[in-house]
Amino acid sequence: xxxxxxxxxxxxxxxxxxxxxxxxxxxxxxxxxxxxxxxxxxxxxxxxxxxxxxxxxxxxxxxxxxxxxxxxxxxxxxxxxxxxxxxxxxxxxxxxxxxxxxxxxxx
Amino acid sequence: xxxxxxxxxxxxxxxxxxxxxxxxxxxxxxxxxxxxxxxxxxxxxxxxxxxxxxxxxxxxxxxxxxxxxxxxxxxxxxxxxxxxxxxxxxxxxxxxxxxxxxxxxxxxxxxxxxxxxxx
Numbered sequence: 001x002x003x004x005x006x007x008x009x010x011x012x013x014x015x016x017x018x019x020x021x022x023x024x025x026x027x028x029x030x031x032x033x034x035x036x037x038x039x040x041x042x043x044x045x046x047x048x049x050x051x052x053x054x055x056x057x058x059x060x061x062x063x064x065x066x067x068x069x070x071x072x073x074x075x076x077x078x079x080x081x082x083x084x085x086x087x088x089x090x091x092x093x094x095x096x097x098x099x100x101x102x103x104x105x106x107x
Numbered sequence: 108x109x110x111x112x113x114x115x116x117x118x119x120x121x122x123x124x125x126x127x128x129x130x131x132x133x134x135x136x137x138x139x140x141x142x143x144x145x146x147x148x149x150x151x152x153x154x155x156x157x158x159x160x161x162x163x164x165x166x167x168x169x170x171x172x173x174x175x176x177x178x179x180x181x182x183x184x185x186x187x188x189x190x191x192x193x194x195x196x197x198x199x200x201x202x203x204x205x206x207x208x209x210x211x212x213x214x215x216x217x218x219x220x221x222x223x224x225x226x
């Protein structure tokens with residue numbers, strides 16, 4: 001099973017700041033990496049797939065990068081609606097598909 | 108595209124349960140449907156998936172033998188079923204649609220079904 005780790009666990013930031021969230025895989029997942037945003041009371045939302053491709057309707061301030069075992073989700077000019085938990089997920093090797101433990105972005 | 112899940116359930120340990128996910132807005136049998144468990148404070152876990160076209164189901168080793176996934180193409184509905192619930196099954200369960208058969212991330216999510224198992 002591929003183990004995903006994320007850092008930091010929690011990030012306290014102010015609106016307008018730029019943040020970089022890290023995701024690491026225990027072995028190479030090539031570019032088979034997705035990022036999801038999860039807000040309380042809502043289902044998660046797909047942000048990025050293929051490590052760097054924004055999903056439909058996702059604002060340009062979200063960008064993904066990386067390949068192999070190291071990935072980053074960058075949010076430029078954080079908006080109030082961006083405060084949420086962010087998960088990475090690998091879909092390179094399964095079963096099982098595996099998620100990271102999440103990074104909470106809060107004020 | 109919409110995935111609409113059944114409502115919240117309160118069950119006792121040992122009871123059985125079947126929750127549903129009604130798909131609309133696309134051809135149901137052309138996309139895998141999966142189930143993801145959310146334990147607040149503990150993240151997301153992929154449980155398994157099914158090809159509605161032929162009902163081929165695959166499971167995470169962590170859940171195999173404890174849950175069953177099925178689908179009814181005639182009513183565009185996927186199911187997640189337990190024959191004997193445990194308190195540790197208390198969680199929110201999401202159904203998800205895989206983007207394609209080769210791009211195995213989730214482009215649509217149901218609203219979630221809260222399952223509470225308590226004596």
